[in-house]
Amino acid sequence: MGGAVRLRVEVEGEPLAPGAAVSGRVVVEDGGRARSLSVRLAFVERTADFEKAARDVDTQVLAEGDLAEGTVVAFQLRLPEDALPQVATAHARIGWEVRARVDRAGPDPTVDQPVDLLQGYTAPDRERWPSG
């Protein structure tokens, strides 16, 4: 129960429109001790070396207490009406992401899942990242 917690985030219904609900679930792949599990929806700038949440719109606490392996917790967040679509190139990405975070003693495990909006741009020579 004291080992590393590992999460997976799944988002439904992409690509989404501005103002739409971001629905999905957090799957606990490896359980462990935890104080809480939360999700955050933010517009994030990312390069290979840097990341910055430029706009943080919604955070929800999904569960409190230890997390058992196989637990699935649903969430629903909402994009703002003026949400910008993602732009992804070989060197950088700007776009919306759901971050799931486990609050626990020591480093907090997190996992980021990009959320694609309608009319986003992905350069043809790039792989989608972060891989989540």
Next chain:
Amino acid sequence: MAVAREGHPHLPPGREPGPQSRRTSTGRTLGGCAAPAFVVAGVVGAAMVAGFGVLLGSLPGGPPSWPFFIGAAAVLAFFWLFARTMWRGARPRYAAGLELQVERQELRRGDRVAAIASGEGELEVGLVCTQSFDVWRRISDSSPSRVTNSASVWQQWVPAPHAALGQRIELALPPDGPYSYEGDCVSFGWAVVVRRVGEKRIAEPVPLWVAP
């Protein structure tokens, strides 16, 4: 009338630079200011080396002065090249004899951009999106420094066969392409540019602000 915001040539007037652009602009300004100081340092260093050579050469049985003069020239060349690199980093060089006018600088994705290019020779007008992205530059393990790199994300070039007459050319912004963005570690900027066919150097770009 100015086509770009002062200190931020990638932005039209009235558009605010983001944190990354402000950092880059400060770096360019400091680099440009440091260049004359490096020239002075080179001259002083070279004079000291040459003077030392003359002094030693004047002593009875002293060494010849010419190796010191070569050393002085090397010092001068080193500092001159360093200063030149810093100066050029602060002031990019543009192709001469070309002019470019753009009807509107505030657009949306999917809009058409009308430009008038003029100048001698065969010209082509380009619509270019450039991204700036921050990375760590590691010279050694102990001293990484944050730098802003840039790369072209999207470009379209069209020939301007009668550019000397100043004809109007239309370019189309991609409806689902990148948009202008000023961020902390990532930015995207659009510009209309003109160059002579076969040459890399462009005239001073006209920045656009492209809304999503």
